[in-house]
Amino acid sequence: MEECTEEAVQAMLPQVSQQRREQALRFRHVFGQFCCLKSWLMLSAMHIGEMDFLYNEHGKPYIEGGPFFSISHCKEAIAVALDDQPIGIDVESIRRFDPELVTRTMSPSEQAIISASDHPERAFIRLWTQKEAVLKMEGTGITSFEQLQTLSIPDNRIQTIEKEKYIYTIAYV
Numbered sequence: 001m002e003e004c005t006e007e008a009v010q011a012m013l014p015q016v017s018q019q020r021r022e023q024a025l026r027f028r029h030v031f032g033q034f035c036c037l038k039s040w041l042m043l044s045a046m047h048i049g050e051m052d053f054l055y056n057e058h059g060k061p062y063i064e065g066g067p068f069f070s071i072s073h074c075k076e077a078i079a080v081a082l083d084d085q086p087i088g089i090d091v092e093s094i095r096r097f098d099p100e101l102v103t104r105t106m107s108p109s110e111q112a113i114i115s116a117s118d119h120p121e122r123a124f125i126r127l128w129t130q131k132e133a134v135l136k137m138e139g140t141g142i143t144s145f146e147q148l149q150t151l152s153i154p155d156n157r158i159q160t161i162e163k164e165k166y167i168y169t170i171a172y173v
Helices: 006-015 018-025 030-046 099-105 108-116 120-138 145-150
Strands: 053-055 061-063 068-074 077-083 087-093 158-163 166-172
Touching: 006 018, 006 030, 018 030, 030 068, 030 077, 061 068, 068 120, 077 087, 077 166, 087 120, 099 108, 099 120, 099 145, 108 120, 120 158, 120 166
Parallel strands: 068 087
Antiparallel strands: 053 061, 068 077, 087 166, 158 166
């Protein structure tokens, strides 16, 4: 990925719609602005045609008439998925986590998986990306800790990949 700088943000601004410029500039930090613009340009490169966003009742962006897409970013990684069916993607860096977050977001059985793992940080991030990708695919996003605790992960509708220091999950119909 190219360098995340103010200059890179300024260079990308003229390449996107006014709507996307406004959305990007709502981020207070250069990193958020960069990821917002870069992910849009990645999506544009995958899809030819008008891409004015509309938003569902949960704030999920979509393109009238399709295609379906999902965007995610974290430190040093951006992921974009595009399909003719609903799709969700999440990418997270593998890092330490707050044990309280595990208690608030994972079911007892998921907590046991994390606790029993030789690499609990990987186990947590793996489950987190799976949950977030499913919720993005469903178009709701995260609405509460209880929602995360009770969400069941459909094994036959997700694919999780670990690469270097990141975990990516795609959820699909």
